Amino acid sequence: MIGNLPYIVVGLLFTYGLFAVIFERNLIKIAVGITVLESAVNLLLIVYGYRSGGNIPVFTLAGEGSSFVLPTPQALTLTAIVIGLATSALLLSIIMVLYRHYGTLDVREIRRLRG
Amino acid sequence: MRHMRPLSVIARVVCNAFAWFMVVFGSYVIIHGHLTPGGGFQGGAVVATALAFLVITHGGDFALPKLKKELFIGLEQAGLLIFICAGFAALGTTFFYNFLANSGGLFGASIPLGPNSGVLNSSGTIALMNMAVGFEVVGGLSLILYYMLHGILQNLGSEEMGKEETGHDR
Amino acid sequence: MSWTNHLPALVVAVPLFGAFGAPLVSLGGRVARNVWFLFFAAFSAFLSLLLWQHVVLSGTMVYVMGGSAWNIPLPSGMSLPVRILLEVDSFGALLALIGGICAFAGALFSLKFMEKFTGLDKYTALYLLLLSGMQGMVLTGDLFNLFVFIEIASVASFGLVVFWRDRPEAVEAGFKYMVVSTVGVMFILLAVAFLYGRYNVVNMAALGANLQYGLPEKVALIFLVVALAMKCGSVPMHMWTPDAYAEAPAAVTCLLVAVSQASLYALFRICFSVYGLSMGSSAVAWAIIVLGCLSMFVGVSMAVIQKEIKRLMAYHSVSQVGYILLGLGVGLLALGNPQEMNAYGMTAIKGGIYHLFNYAMYKPLLFLCAGALFYAAKSRNLNSLGGLARKMPYTTVLFLLAAAAIAGLPPFNGYVSKLLIYESSFAVHPILPVIAMVTSMLTLASFVKVFQTAFLGPEKEALSQVREVPQSMILGMGLLALVILGLSLFPSWSLDHLITPAAEALVDKASYVGAVLGGGF
Secondary structure, rough: OOOHHHHHHHHHHHHHHHHHHHHOEEHHHHHHHHHHHHHHHHHHHOEEEOOOOOOOOOOOOOOOOOOOOHHHHHHHHHHHHHHHHHHHHHHHHHHHHHHHOOOOOEOOOOOOOOO | OOOOOOOOOOHHHHHHHHHHHHHHHHHHHOOOOOOOOHHHHHHHHHHHHHHHHHHHOOHHHHHHHHHHHHHHHHHHHHHHHHHHHHHHOOOOOOOOOOOOOOOOOOOOOOOOOOOOOOOOOOOOOHHHHHHHHHHHOOOOOOHHHHHHHHHHHHOOOOOOHHHHHHOOOO | OHHHHHHHHHHHHHHHHHHHHHHHHHHHHHHHHHHHHHHHHHHHHHHHHHHHHHHHHHHOOOEEOOOOOOOOOOOOOOOOOOOOOOEOOHHHHHHHHHHHHHHHHHHHHHHHEEEEEOOOOHHHHHHHHHHHHHHHHHEOHHHHHHHHHHHHHHHHHHHOOOOOOHHHHHHHHHHHHHHHHHHHHHHHHHHHHHHHHHHHHOOOOHHHOOOOOOHHHHHHHHHHHHHHHEEEEEEHHHHHHHHHHOOOOOHHHHHHHHHHHHHHHHHHHHHHHHHHHOOOHHHHHHHHHHHHHHHHHHHHHHHHHHEEEHHHHHHHHHHHHHHHHHHHHHHHHHOOHHHHHHHHHHHHHHHHEEEEEHHHHHHHHHHHHHHHHHHHOOOOHHOOOOOOOOOOHHHHHHHHHHHHHHHOOOOHHHHHHHHHHHHHHHOOHHHHHHHHHHHHHHHHHHHHHHHHHOOOOOOHHHHHHOOOOOOOHHHHHHHHHHHHHHHHHHHHHHHHHHHHHHHHHHHHHHHHHHHHOOOOO
């Protein structure tokens, strides 16, 4: 009944994230764009695990259902979320140090390495 | 210092009531990781949020000197070493093999078949590694927040740089 | 001995243990930390040598992580592999060996090079974590595990590139590297998600057995090729390479070069063993050849005009990756056709893999020599160096050796691999070896310029206090020089025993799949 809607949402989120990374000028907005990009891909992984009419894949809590949703993409997504957290923390710390050195958050000013 | 001032009295009272509750809830999520959704990373993130909660409501000047960095470093190291030693200890069969499951000892109880309310003492090295990852995430995320908040204080009071950043050369 | 069956897991787990224990051991002082670091780097290099020897003698090894028996890869009742497998064939073992040697040389070098800086316990932990991630990339048999190890290696390298955080240029380089790398790796994860959604497995052997080349697989292949080519620094995506390689400490650049080779391994493993012959057309092979030619030419053109020594070498790094892409692209082009394969395909693949090995030996040596110059003369700008050959004889000889190897002068190993690439690419189209030879000439020109400026000529007054670098740094550089000399003096032995098993293992998709699925798929 939901059809292709989750995939369209993933595509839109991925495009928004990519546009933010490419076209935004503020460093923090670039970091937020990367976070949106990661969320889009994690959503895609979970959507691939859905089986209609499935119950939660925990054997002792599932009740009387006969089919489960797949638990493997949930494990893959958890790993990807943790990796995304580590990347975001490092990215934000680097932005703090960049602000201390250059005094600005505009990415067009931070261009000492050229050519 | 205009930034990182303590928030209002209502926020501080609610924080005092709820911060330790978050630690308890996070520990519940970590310990029951092999029975319910959750586990090491999720529970560890909940516990580390308690630290952020405390620092933001009580203000950086008041709260940050009371935090001891060595506690978090020790938690993180303990978690990492338990994890990797649990992997190496199973090297008799394969790396990371679950040698404690169904064995009757620590974490070794067996699980009855069919839907039931779950046995906490089961599933061997999975539960042990869950707790190790929980310690490590608590320590690691708290350290990230601690260093970032110190960095904010240093950025804003930039005329006096902290003594920890010495020793580089250009 | 039965413990040799655990070697694949040990090669990944031993540096990981070293990384986790490093902050604890550093509480015991400087000597304890240095001993721990050196011991784990040396032990990992030794284990990777044992692994390579075992794989060449006994064939492809499959290791089940957490499974009940390491010699039965399939759980009972299921016909698809559902556990995390490590699958090591000769090509992967060769790359693990390369990684081990580069890491050991860099560790020896960084004992004295980094001693004036604080935070060295975290440097040790990050370095060993980067080594562990790189070894995991080349030994794994599973696409999602490949993504996880690429991310482990990338995040560790982000921390190491910005290690000199008082320099604004280093932090800027680290930021640019992080943004480009994270977007690229998200594309890899998207490709893995597409393949998982179609086939419900992430294991590379099972995917190779069941793959049918429809539209989602084409899109996934494009994402994977572009993202992995970005990770090794080939041309349209090479912007991060000069900045990150130049601003990182020299020992870290040594290991970053090895990590870029591991991503080349991942690229060719996916093209040959997962997709293989199911790619109907030759479009992907031609795309890789074009990327290779562009990288060669643009890299060396940008390198001739540089004034800073490490940035110049980083642009040369871009152009050398182009050679490897050209060689393996030609091999991919010839894959479907056994007669073309006999004529030039195997030569191209052997040339590409041999060039990969050579590049991973002489390029880190060049970066370590630049680091030694920086340590002694405190500057990286060519305009302020000069006449250092009398003061630093060992560094001069090692630099000369590495520069001759990269330029492809006849006795050295660069010549052998470039000859194989010229021969095989001529059979495809005559213009390809022309581009390669022009690149080789420009490489020689720029290294003559660097050698003459930095080492020959009259002494400068500002450099009168310069002395030779300490012994442990010379030892680190000497290890790489020893391997280069070995490859140069015994080219036919190394071609037969090192490179040919790797080339045959890469091309043979049936044995890669059969090692896991048990033959007959």
